[in-house]
Amino acid sequence: MAGTHASRLRGLTAEFTEYRPYRQGDDSRRLDWKLLARTDRAHLRITDERATRTTLIVLDASASMAFPETTMEKWAQACRLAVGLTAVARGEGDPAGVSVVTPSGVTRIPPRARKGVIGDVARTFDAITPGGVVDLRPGLDGVRAGWRVVLLSDFLGGEQAVTSRSRELVIGGVEVYAIHIVAAAELAPGDALRVATDPEEPGLRRLLHPAAIEEYQATFLSWRKRLADGFRQSGVEYLEVRSNEDTPTVIRQIARGAGQRRNAR
């Protein structure tokens, strides 16, 4: 097996780590027969296997990602991060794929290790305009144990369901990253008097009043903290990213986090 990741699997081949006494139920193929012949003691040969880690990037293409209306900063940042992370995974020899969740379904680029996957991902994003309401969970279908999943979303809508599904994936041996994209205008919407409308819920109209800004910011912060805590308690690596933040810096931060996590194991 190729790759740079330390696999959780202990196998028969590759690098030797240690001997362990044979226990009932162990695979007899892992017995070190030579040692048994020499010492008459049954020991298993334990090895570390080096493996590739399939990376799946799940992108939220809901209407809330098309903010601000004029620049669609959130969507642009998500696309840049997705392409960047695909390139990083591809650089490590890992197969990388993308699932873009749109209201009409999931646009998938299956994980591949070939060189052209980065271009495929970029072209896929060009053809998609965020809009409508989406559920991220279908984007996670088909994920297998040992994969790495990166969620790129603002998690505005169905966040509880996504957290629960992420927990299930983590338990199932999947490494999950939740990259929360927040626009600067969401953090500080200005003090102009306007009626705010939710693009995913047109009936929701609230008066954005200068006196209400402080309360809004406190509520929004509290929600973000709860979201982060929920992900982290589920074993998900959570990172909040500003839509106007430097993308390469964020990618390095995510890659460094993944590396630390790998070393910790």
Added chain:
Amino acid sequence: MTFLAPGWLLAGALGALMVVAIHLLARRNPRPYPLPTTRFISERPASAAALARRPSDLLLLLLRATAVFWLGLAFAQPVFPPPRHTALIALVDRTRAAPVLDDSTKALLAKADRVVEFDSAISSGLITAFRAAGTLRRVADSVDLLVVSPLVREEWDAATLPIARAWRGGIRVRWVAPVVHPEPVSPMAIDPEDPLAATLALLGPLPSMVRIVRRGANTADSTWASGGGALVVWPDNLEHSGWAPVKPDTASAVATGQIVVVASFVRSVSLPLGRAIARWNDGTPAAVERPLGSGCQRDVGIPVTPVGDFVLRPSVRQLSRRLLAPCGGDRDLNRVGDALVDSLRGPTMLASTADLGQRQEKRVPAEGILLVAALALLLIETVVRRFGRAAP
């Protein structure tokens, strides 16, 4: 400042107040703003009155109210009365009293003051002064007319008093001593063989400020004449005079004033341009005079024939006396009588510019400026409003 239609001023003020009232009282429907995090905003009525206003709102209010008020102000037709100021018009005899008007004296004049110079008759100077007074209506409400002159008889004519009486105020008179030009050098002697010499001999000594030249004037003669003398160029041979030759013809008489000399003259030149002081019987000039510095040059195209008693005739002597007179003829520098001067002064009050004709108020420019300014404000208001909308 007064207003021709003050009702519009009131309407403008009320309009501006209404703009302020509407701005303060109107309930606004705030602009919709798609915000994905809307759910984190606390619930309030979406059509609440805009109690808190942005600086751009206050700027808009100021622009709108000012534009409306300026429109009212423009339609009210503001007029600006002329300032309370007395302008001085100094009527100065340029030739006889010039030294009184040097640069230091002119520096003392106010901006509205005028200096009117004349060099012949006071009557013509007065007419020019009246015209100058008409231009002062916008800058002064009264005019002080001052005549600076030696008031000699030669500048006083029959029209002086009637014209002065047309002035709607008093005329101050400042008498100055007449300026006499310095005495020119002695005249050049004439050739005794010249037939004109006989006539001159009968006339007696020439005035000291007259020089007669029979054979071409030179630079020295011109320089002498420009100092105040009368240079009489009377060629003894007209064909060599340098003047434009013409086809020779004859004339039967030459006249100047009441003096007529009847003889058979041969005309062969055309005289240069100038004021005719003697004419042939067909009206063409026989002698002309033109100014030369402070003096003059007199060109005489009358041939002097030595034949017969022509040069001895009394009429020729009289003609010669006229042609050899100082520049401008004989001068009378005696002062006019005090009674005439008192008549010139007239009443003691100043003339009002309001009496000098229809007063033209500065109404139209003010209206135009106010209208343009109001429209400019409305244009700025549109830009500010759009910019405010575009801003988050």
